Amino acid sequence: MAADAPKKLLEPFLWTLFSAGGVVAALLMPVHIFLFGVAFPLGWLRDLSHGRALALIEHPLVRIYLFVFCSLPLFHWAHRFRYTLYDGLQIKHLNEVISVFCYGGAIIGTALAGYLLWRIL
């Protein structure tokens, strides 16, 4: 099937993105969620003021870090969620729809991250 050929070519690449995203999510997400999702809102630690946050984000390395932080885990989700829907819900006939939704979502999220971090200059 013509639709199979590009997917056969892309699968190793998608898996690599998934793995890279998995590593980034495993290493970085816990501390981010703990600080911004739990510790700061509950007042356990002094949170990041607007001024300080802007000062930090001005640094290009911080913006690159945030871009990687937002983009790769999204591709991790896309790949994993695609297989979860495929296997778990047994909706194979929607295979193409699932792929477009998942990887499309990740691409949109990546584009958004790039745009936001570029514009914040």
Place this chain on the structure above:
Amino acid sequence: MTPHETKGAVQYTPYHPRWYRMRVSTYWWLWKWDYLKFVLRELSSIFVAYFVVITLLQIHSLSRGPEAYARFEERTRNPLMIALNAISLLFVLFHTITWFNLAPRAIVARVGGKRVPDIMIAGSNYVAWLVISAAVAWFILR
């Protein structure tokens, strides 16, 4: 007579017994505790994506000025948000732990002909995680 294999399709003969095929239920993942753990691990990716969205919203509010940022921070203080984030943290930690514990199976490292033991590969991942988390926390909090 036994079923004869021709080009991947089984040819039925007059004496072929009717096989019984059990249909796999949509709830197969509830059959075993290990299956359930697997599905929970896979679902952790949803919480990963969720927090990326939160981070994007945070960056967006940052660019719109102090009032927008303050409103964002106010929303994170909502008890429902805190609860959701706490659950996300648990799921992401589950992802981290299962990821590091499985890493040694995919990575075969050899030093001087002998295979590096699994616990060293997993262990070095955990150490890297602690060091990087501490560095990020210090950078944000200092």
Place this chain on the structure above:
Amino acid sequence: MAETIQLEVMRYSPEHDAVPSFQRFEVPYRKDWVVLDALNYIKDKLDGSLSYRWSCRMGICGSCGMMVNGEPKLTCATFLSHYAPDAVRVEPLRYFPVVRDLVIEMTDFMIKLQKVKPWIIRKDEKSIVDREYLQTPQQLDAYKQFSMCINCMLCYAACPVYGLDPLFTGPAAIALAQRYNIDSRDQGAKERMDILSQHEGIWGCTFVGECTEACPKNVDPAGAIQQYKLTAAKEWFKSLLMPWGAK
């Protein structure tokens, strides 16, 4: 300890039954008996029509794989004492069509085993008179674990991906392919990669890991598949960055 133990055995006779049913047997309980001993007792003394596969009774032939209390096990290596005094439920290996009672149809597995070309592939065949293929103990060590497979199919019974998608090549077949890929005498990795770098090949696997849990020989098929994925990814990037490389 009780002198007897109950076995709940799945029965299916294609001539009479539309669906399988369970039949209870009471067998003597001996501390050193395995489930296979109980099945043999049933066949000898209680119901000669019970059908099941077994051979070596010592965990090396791979014939006696069945579901014992919902877990894929070699019945010759599963002790009754592990379950006593509760009843023991014996069913045919999961995710395979049932031919009769505890006997399953395994042609699908046989086809998949052959599909991966599980033999040494050489570009330059040398006759035995010319030379032997030398291999150091370290080179043997690299693939030895994956060569221990006894083709018992317990991993297929444990793998939910195989259950959901019968086209999936499955743990044992892929582990066997990897066993030859990393054998220093083999030159067929590219051929196998073309066959297995497909959705029904290695990419169907989502690393549930149940196959490794079920394996009685510690082959670790899940590990083999993940290593294969890593190799496939490296090959993909290599072919992307260096397309002029040997095809």
